[in-house]
Amino acid sequence: MTAPYRAVIFDMDGVLVDSEPVFFEAVNEVLKPTGKRIEWEDYQQLLGTSMSHTWRNVLEIVGLDASDTRSFVDGYGDTLIELLRRPRSLIDGVEPLIAELQHRGIPIAVATASWQAWVEAVLGEGAGIPLDTFDAIVWREQVEKSKPAPDLYLKAAELLSIPPERCIAVEDTVPGITSVKAAGMYAIQVRASST
Structure with a gap:
């Protein structure tokens, strides 16, 4: 058998x-110039979803135009890579x-x-x-x-x-x-x- x-x-x-806290940190780093921030409790609801879905929802949650995800996603990738390289x-x-x-x-x-x-x-x-x-x-x-x-x-x-x-x-x-x-x-x- x-x-x-x-x-x-x-x-x-x-x-x-x-690594989920690192993704969360990167999102808030990218949001920093807007003066907005997403809270961990809200972010947790988005775990396991695609990047485009996550960013659309993040922007809606913090009250920004969700149709402008591309500019946020572009900055997110570079920020995230830097943070993920930490030991x-x-x-x-x-x-x-x-x-x-x-x-x-x-x-x-x-x-x-x-x-x-x-x-x-x-x-x-x-x-x-x-x-x-x-x-x-x-x-x-x-x-x-x-x-x-x-x-x-x-x-x-x-x-x-x-x-x-x-x-x-x-x-x-x-x-x-x-x-x-x-x-x-x-x-x-x-x-x-x-x-």
């Missing part, structure tokens, strides 16, 4: 690294879990709504974990639709050459869990300190 699950796919932000630790328990999965020969992947440059900054530079630690990494640019659509997780399963129903996915947000379930995978929900 073979094991029912053959791979583990991790979300990145809030699962491997508690940070993996969430407690992640490193031994990855080591155990690798020891057992279980393929591991990352499926994140973050952009490639952000992934490289968070994992490679900030957390100091080589990207080739993972058998596959899927970031936002590689799929048509982000979470809550299943595209990121389906692409990760494809790259691992494992059927989606044989994958376990670890997530921390409602849109992420929706994405996992839509992909036909078994979902495990965890909570970082920020989520």
Whole structure:
């Protein structure tokens, strides 16, 4: 009899690294010239959504013209990369879990709504974990639709050459869990300190 699950796919932000507070800080840095600020409680409601959705909602929440997202998004990317490069630790328990999965020969992947440059900054530079630690990494640019659509997780399963129903996915947000379930995978929900 073979094991029912053959791979583990991790979300990145809030699962491997508690980077959500950094995204929050970057949003407020970009808003600073407007004299506006979003509160953490309001921002938390946007976790796990696409960047365009997040910015549209941020601008509405703080009372700015939501049709002008492009100018905010452009400044956000550069600010965010700088902040994500700061040294940070993996969430407690992640490193031994990855080591155990690798020891057992279980393929591991990352499926994140973050952009490639952000992934490289968070994992490679900030957390100091080589990207080739993972058998596959899927970031936002590689799929048509982000979470809550299943595209990121389906692409990760494809790259691992494992059927989606044989994958376990670890997530921390409602849109992420929706994405996992839509992909036909078994979902495990965890909570970082920020989520």
